[in-house]
Amino acid sequence: MFNKKSAGNEPRDVIKVVIVDDIPDTRENIKKLLAFEEQEFRVVGTAGTGTEAVRVVQETQPDVVIMDINMPDMDGIQATSQISKVVPTAAVIIMSVQQDSDYFRKAMLAGARNYLIKPVDPDELYGTIRAVYKQHEIIRRQQAAIQSVPTDMRVASSPETDAYALRAGHIVVVYSPQGGVGCTTIATNIATGLMKKGIRVLLVDANLQFGDVGVFLKLQSQSNIYDLVDKIDDLDIEFFDSVVSSHESGLKVLLGPPRLELGLEVEQTPNAVGRILEKIAQNYDFVVVDTACHLNEAQLALFDMAAKVVLVATPTLASIKNTRFMLDLFDKLNYTPAKITFVLNRVEDDRQRGPRATIETETF
Ligand SMILES: Nc1ncnc2c1ncn2[C@@H]1O[C@H](COP(=O)(O)OP(=O)(O)OP(=O)(O)O)[C@@H](O)[C@H]1O
Numbered sequence: 001m002f003n004k005k006s007a008g009n010e011p012r013d014v015i016k017v018v019i020v021d022d023i024p025d026t027r028e029n030i031k032k033l034l035a036f037e038e039q040e041f042r043v044v045g046t047a048g049t050g051t052e053a054v055r056v057v058q059e060t061q062p063d064v065v066i067m068d069i070n071m072p073d074m075d076g077i078q079a080t081s082q083i084s085k086v087v088p089t090a091a092v093i094i095m096s097v098q099q100d101s102d103y104f105r106k107a108m109l110a111g112a113r114n115y116l117i118k119p120v121d122p123d124e125l126y127g128t129i130r131a132v133y134k135q136h137e138i139i140r141r142q143q144a145a146i147q148s149v150p151t152d153m154r155v156a157s158s159p160e161t162d163a164y165a166l167r168a169g170h171i172v173v174v175y176s177p178q179g180g181v182g183c184t185t186i187a188t189n190i191a192t193g194l195m196k197k198g199i200r201v202l203l204v205d206a207n208l209q210f211g212d213v214g215v216f217l218k219l220q221s222q223s224n225i226y227d228l229v230d231k232i233d234d235l236d237i238e239f240f241d242s243v244v245s246s247h248e249s250g251l252k253v254l255l256g257p258p259r260l261e262l263g264l265e266v267e268q269t270p271n272a273v274g275r276i277l278e279k280i281a282q283n284y285d286f287v288v289v290d291t292a293c294h295l296n297e298a299q300l301a302l303f304d305m306a307a308k309v310v311l312v313a314t315p316t317l318a319s320i321k322n323t324r325f326m327l328d329l330f331d332k333l334n335y336t337p338a339k340i341t342f343v344l345n346r347v348e349d350d351r352q353r354g355p356r357a358t359i360e361t362e363t364f
């Protein structure tokens, strides 16, 4: 048979498949069909009932499940519903003799990705598995990203499962008591990195006087945080979305005021950024906030709201001394060490001015 793996220059992933059907002959037939394309599909398990299917899928973590509907004990629709919660990376294709659109609708609502009618044509089977595997890529990437964030930022996607989703609304505040040390660079990199992992992220420029996220990202927009200020008390997400800018990479950005006097006006509104974030943070997994170096009530409120404060310094005496002050302050505010991430930036950069600091890590 034509070997598709050697057809292109890029080798294809091997797609791991579980076959679920109560009739052993049907399982065997599909297995044989997939064996013809063994370089592309690998059957990692089979099951004869819905209950068995959920167990086998948990054990084998397949990419795709071919699922019958009518089976003893748990039927294929219930099994699909459980699998999509327990192993969200497994994409389910329902394969049934049932042509009733009601079954199709129920299967899709239960989380199935596609539907095949028995008896299935081999090319249709291969094509559907490939298509579903591709469509599910975003879910696989999201789950991989979730595994890479700390467990306290995850939440069980349902009480009875061991699958996780991200808890929404984490605020990451990037701050330095010293200007020019790299806060905007780091905030932009954190936000972009999270976005590339499929995580819903918003970058906020809260450096209200001299913010330069827009310059960094070459984003020019008429809309910015200034437009939100007189609507904070009844801010709704539709209006907020209309003010948020989209970078060509897909990153969502709430830009700072484009002129100093507008920034000063925003600062007249008590805790403007914090109050805006309170209203909208839940619509994102992470909100990354770039801040100015001056400390005031509004900045302290942002620290309090943050799940994580990224404290940036460079290896100069002035920067390390100021960082020490900040760590003492965080200590007095009873912040846990886990809340603070210390970043020593530009360590290799000889152009840094001022006396170099020798840093004893025990101090932190
Ligand atoms: N690790 C690094 N290596 C090289 N250049 C860097 C690094 N980090 C930051 N820079 C550069 O240093 C300059 C200042 O960085 P950035 O604007 O991110 O600092 P900032 O703390 O946000 O400054 P400000 O106080 O003006 O807001 C920029 O030109 C940036 O490209």
Ligand SMILES: [Mg+2]
Binding pocket: 183, 184, 185, 207, 211, 212, 290
């Ligand atoms: Mg900056």
